[in-house]
Amino acid sequence: MIAPLSWLKEYVDIDVTPQELQDKLFSCGFEVEELHQVGEDISGVVVGLVETCEAIPDTHLHLTTVNAGEHGTFQVCCGADNVAAGKKFPLALVGATVYATARDHVTVEGVMTIKKGKLRGYESFGMLCSGTELGVNEDMFEGAGYNGLLELPDDAPVGADVKPILGLDDWLFDIAITANRPDCQSIFGIAREVAAVLGKELKEPALDYHPTDVEKEGFTVEVEAPDLCPRYIGHYVYDVKIGPSPRWMRRRLALVGMNSISNIVDITNYILMELGQPMHAFDEDFIREGRILVRRAHKDEVITTLDELDYKMNENTLCICDGVGPVALAGVMGGLNSEIRDTTKAVLFEAAKFARDNIRHTSRALGKRTDASARYEKGTDEYTTVMAMKRALHLIEELGCGKVSKTHCDCNTGNSVEPAEMKVSVEKVNSVLGITVPDEDIVRIMKNLQFDPSINGDELTLHVPAYRTDIENYPDISEEVIRMYGYEHIQPTLLKSASVTAGGLTVRQRGEMSLKKRLCAEGLYEAMHYSFFSPADLDLLMLDQDDPLRQAVRLINPINEDLSIMRTTLAASMLHAIERNQKNNNLSGRLFEVANRFIPKSLPLTDYPDELSTLCVGIWGMQEDFFSLKGIADVIAEHLHVTFTYERAQKPFLHPYQSAEIFCEGEKVGYLGTGCFEVIRDLNLRFRPYIMELDLSLLEKYYSKAPRFTPIPKYAVEKRDLALVMDKDVTCGQVEEVIRDACKKVTGTYLFDVYEGSQIPADKKSMAFTVTFTPDEEEFTTEMVDGYVHKILKNLKKSLDIEMRV
Amino acid sequence: MANLEELRGKIAAIREEIRKETANLQDSKAVYELKKSFLDKSGRIGQLMRYMKDVDPSQRAEFGKNVNALKDWALEHFNSMDEEMRRREVQAQYEREKIDITMPSHRRTAGNLHPVTQVRNQLIDIFSGMGFEIFEGTEVENDYYNFTALNTPKDHPARDMQDTFYLSPDFVLRTQTSAAQIHVMENEKPPIKILSPGKVFRSDDDATHSPMFSQMEGLVVDKGITLGDLQGMLDVFVKKVFGDETRTRLRPSFFPFTEPSVEVDVSCFECGGKGCNFCKHTGWIEILGAGIVNRKVLENCGVDPDVYSGLAFGIGIERVAMLKYGINNIKQLFESDLRVLEQINDK
Secondary structure: OOOHHHHHHOOOOOOHHHHHHHHHHHOOOOOEEEEEOOOOOEEEEEEHHHHHHEEEOOOOEEEEEEOHHHHHHEEEEEOOOOOOOOOEEEEEEEEEEEEEOOOOOEEEEEEOOOOOOEEEEEEEEEEOOOHHOOOOOOOOOOOOOOOOOOOOOOOOOOEEEEEHHHOOOOOEEEEOOOOOOOOHHHHHHHHHHHHHHHOOOOOOOOOOOOOOOOOOOOEEEEEOOOOOOOOEEEEEHHHHHHOOOOOHHHHHHHHOOOOOHHHHHHHHHHHHHOOOOOEEEEHHHHHHEEEEEEEEOOOOOOEEEOOOOEOOOOOOOOEOOOOOOOEEEEHHHHHHOOOOOOOOOOOEEEEEEEOHHHHHHHHHHOOOOOOOHHHHOOOOOOHHHHHHHHHHHHHHHHHOEEEEEEEEEEEEEEOOOOEEEEEEHHHHHHHHOOOOOOHHHHHHHHHHHOOOOOOOEEEEEEEOOOOOOOOOOOHHHHHHHHHOHHHOOOOOOOOOOOOOOEEEHHHHOOOOHHHHHHHOOOOOOOOHHHHHOHHHHHOOOOOOOHHHHHHOOHHHHHHOOHHOOOOOOOOOHHHHHHHHHHHOOOEEEEEEEEEEEEOOOOOOOOOEEEEEEEEEEEEEEEOOOOHHHHHHHHHHHHHOOOOOEEEEEOOEEEEEEEEEEEEEEEEEEEEEEEEEEEHHHHOOOOOOOEEEEEEEEHHHHHHHOOOOOOOOOOOOOOOEEEEEEOOOOOOOHHHHHHHHHHHOOOEEEEEEEEEEEOOOOEEEEEEEEEEEEEOOOOOHHHHHHHHHHHHHHHHHHHHHHEEEEO | OOHHHHHHHHHHHHHHHHHHHHHHOOOHHHHHHHHHHHOOOOOOHHHHHHHHHHHHHHHHHHHHHHHHHHHHHHHHHHHHHHHHHHHHHHHHHHHHHHOOOOOOOOOOOOOOOHHHHHHHHHHHHHHHHHHEEEEEOOOEHHHHHHOOOOOOOOOOOOHHHOOOOEOOOOOOOOOOOOOOHHHHHHHHHOEEEEEEEEEOOOOOOOOOOOOEEEEEEEEEEOOOOOOHHHHHHHHHHHHHOOOOOOOOOEEEEEOOOOOOEEEEEEEHHHOOOOOOOOOOOOOEEEEEEEEEOOOOHHHHHOOOOOOOEEEEEEHHHHHHHHHOOOOOOHHHHHHHOHHHOOOOOOO
């Protein structure tokens, strides 16, 4: 919301600097996002009187002497056609800054600094300027639109700064308005706050007008949809003379970025800016059958709007119709068929309140956003609707561009425009703040905010202005009081009246954090990836078309296709993280992520999907292999005081012989493996990725499992190394199982060597284990341990045809 | 008969011989060998005793004493020689083991928690000390909990404040952890003190916005909660996170679920509030939004707003992490680049 200082001053006597006003507004809830002077790029330009002016032969140039009063008299070369002796123009002195223009003298191409120059051998000390070079157009100053020098009035004092003369010393406040204050989406709305925060009187804009006796025979307005249009005011204005608006109005519209069109259209735009009420003017000639009907559109009914586009409406679209059909898309844009033209002789002014959500819907559905719709979406109020019509009629008279008839139609099912009485407890108002604001300050503040307050004991009686639709209960009053009284008055306390509560983490939260820290200790870094990923990632993982992981929840409005479905696996994001790291020459690394996978109960979504907490580990680099990944899995198992078992398994994105499913106490809890070659090729990886996913939602039941102490054996353990020769397809797991089953005293088996080669038969391999025997009650003798080994070897021979290596 | 004087000469000669031979020894092994040759039973000193039978009986005691004195002296001498040799040997070994201590260390590197997790843990630490429980809601949220119950009905302009990702007409990716407030208040009776950290989503993707980021919602519902309590609690939080000299400032703002609503700024920890590039010369940095829980929100959850009141605040965790560690691009937090992750290890 842009508010020019000069315009605000129309309603409030502002006696602080723009910077002070910025701070004041900030303190009461209106952040000035940008404060800048209109002519901030212009400096060193003064009123110059051309004293002599001679044409330079064979050129379009003139050589002039320009009197700049106290600054001196300068020789200036000038190429403009309207330079003449005796006239006053803006003179940019050497060192001045003005806008640089393109060859067309119209297009601004940045800011330039004036230097001493030489044209055709004639020295020039400064530059006479056009309106464009000073950033002034015809709307802002008469004659500024001329493509030549900007002629200044005869009474402009020679040598004076031109900025005040041209209005370039004005300031623009770009103010952020919070969604609860639609009443401040206007210059006058801001002025009300400025008056309150400065403690100054607020001057209302003039609203008086004088209707003639003329009446528009048989003219009617009817609202068929009062739920969408609680108030509709129409007023007939005749003897309209379309022409330009006065300079002051054009200047203000220009300052807030609006083009002047014609007096009637400008009045509607001016009121939109001044009061925040969108208005519309219909050319009366084109209102067929002399009647207005506000109704819901029929299905597929079409309207052609001012911008000459056709829109297909539906039963949810509110439209303004004449006796025959739609003439405006309510609250969004007028129809082409009733547009104001140069020949318009009479108009119907419309000021209406439309339901904000309906306008929002229409605007979104039709993809059409206008100043009016943007304003309606934020919410308007009936108080301002009434005020706006009065103001429009006043301006008609002030501008002398028409006559105000007696025909005034007002369809009103809306809110009262009178202030609503509200009684609140002073103590309650203060209880929100935790301090006691003195009664007289409360009264002063609420008076400044136009709430007409009075206090009787603990009872504060207020009269809430009808435009303050945000005020509902005492906390709203607390906020009004404190934002004006000053938040610096709040005294920090530490929940002095609150009860003591237990606080802290749950077992699951603590368990998860402890697991994360354990993984960090293994050299893993925690990663965090988006909860959504790409359908292309499902293809990267080469999942079957009927793979359940393809049943992902889709976003209706994703940012792009790459972020369009909720993750059903964390593996793809991890593979991409490995890809990015390898591209950045991070040639080895260990990452993990703990995040949710989203598994819908049904699609489309009718219930919350299951959010399954999942751990994903990704490692890569020269020193990593399947077994270092498995080591991480075992660390996790050990951390949780459980045992993982691994079974060979197939995953489409993993190496067929280097992948396994992970089981914990008989329950499948995840998988791990080496990335397959297709993935490596697709991601252009230099080092193989090793990926593991564990379903923490299944493992979290072990977070509370405490360690269990086993008494230290009284006697020392015995260890024996066994080198065994077996068929190549016998697995380590099978051997270990036979060894353990053969002897109760075995408490550990550790594979320390695998050998294939010339020293054993070609179809065999050798595996060497260290077997640990733990005694219970009696100390081992060599004979006892020899006996255990004998038994083990016998069983190995019997079940797996394994021999001792000789 | 052996002359005692003569024997004393032998003793003196042995002593002299020991002195002479030990002077040239180089290591403790040689000392040991030499010691053996003199002091073993059959060694040179022991052999002196063979002369005993030749000594005049009246002088035997004297002779024995002299031999024993030599033995004691030799033992003492060899021991000190041995000690000296060992000392030299150790010293020599030290010399051989001299290293260049500026060579790189050997280490096992531990990884780091994600910067967001680190900040999250710090915040949880601070607030759980004040009696807050941790409640993590779901990332997919019903429209009712994310908006309607938080006093933002459908088509309320406040919904424009956040661009929402929809999964179905009724389900969204939560835009704020405030949604968790409602679940807690529906299921627990005051006094309530919860902290709700988690991922939130907004349809924003540019240089300074990420479509996913993390928030931490705090909620207190009890009797007599005031804005003063809000400021007091947040004072504790910012001092613990940004340092004791940090100050807070409240200023008016708007959120549908709080009334009054405030933005909380902290004094710039780069310049101490004097104004610098970091704080855009304002001396203050916007850190979080907060307020007194709107009566309608309490009512929506079946909490009597005439008995209880509440305060709520929402902290952007990435924002705190970025401010605290000087990370300049939020996107870097989600790219898992080890060059980023390795740097942030906050005690």
